[in-house]
Amino acid sequence: MSASTANETHTVTIGSWDIFLKNGETQEQRLGATIVTSHANKTWDDIAVIRRYHWYHLAMTYDGQTINFYLNNHLVLSDSQCCHGDIVSTNTDVVIGRNYNEVSFEVHIDELKLFKKALTAREITKLYQLKVV
Numbered sequence: 001m002s003a004s005t006a007n008e009t010h011t012v013t014i015g016s017w018d019i020f021l022k023n024g025e026t027q028e029q030r031l032g033a034t035i036v037t038s039h040a041n042k043t044w045d046d047i048a049v050i051r052r053y054h055w056y057h058l059a060m061t062y063d064g065q066t067i068n069f070y071l072n073n074h075l076v077l078s079d080s081q082c083c084h085g086d087i088v089s090t091n092t093d094v095v096i097g098r099n100y101n102e103v104s105f106e107v108h109i110d111e112l113k114l115f116k117k118a119l120t121a122r123e124i125t126k127l128y129q130l131k132v133v
Contacts, residue, residue: 016087019060021050028052033060035067038085044069048076057128062087063118073128075121 018034022045029050034043048071050056059070066080119127 016090017060017062019058031058031069031071033067033069035062035083036088036090037062037083038088040083042067042079042082044077044079047071059119059124059127061118061124068118068121070121070124070128073125 016036020032020034022030022032029052030046031048031050032043032045033047034041047069057070057072059068061068061070064086065084066078067082068075069077113127
């Protein structure tokens with residue numbers, strides 16, 4: 001990722017769920033996410049610290065009751081109190097590599113996968129073990 005203004009948010013996707021990075025004043029960035037369900041709208045601004053120019057395996061799952069975030073095969077956040085119900089459709093395109101203001105940012109995304117179901121921890125582990133660095 002390229003350097004940018006401190007605390008600027010870069011959204012990886014936009015719509016009913018978002019995964020984003022917030023730049024800080026160092027080489028570290030904060031991983032965040034948002035989900036919009038029939039029950040609530042929740043944002044987590046500080047799920048994990050991401051260092052620039054490092055490879056990461058990231059997975060976000062939601063099964064209608066619990067949202068889980070995995071970073072390098074480790075569960076870094078699980079929240080069953082935030083929201084319930086279906087993810088609300090906003091009828092917007094999936095956007096990768098830029099934020100909602102059409103501003104792009106430098107990042108290498110490899111093997112992006114979207115699934116129709118919430119993967120289990122075991123399935124996340126299998127995907128992580130397939131990595132090629």
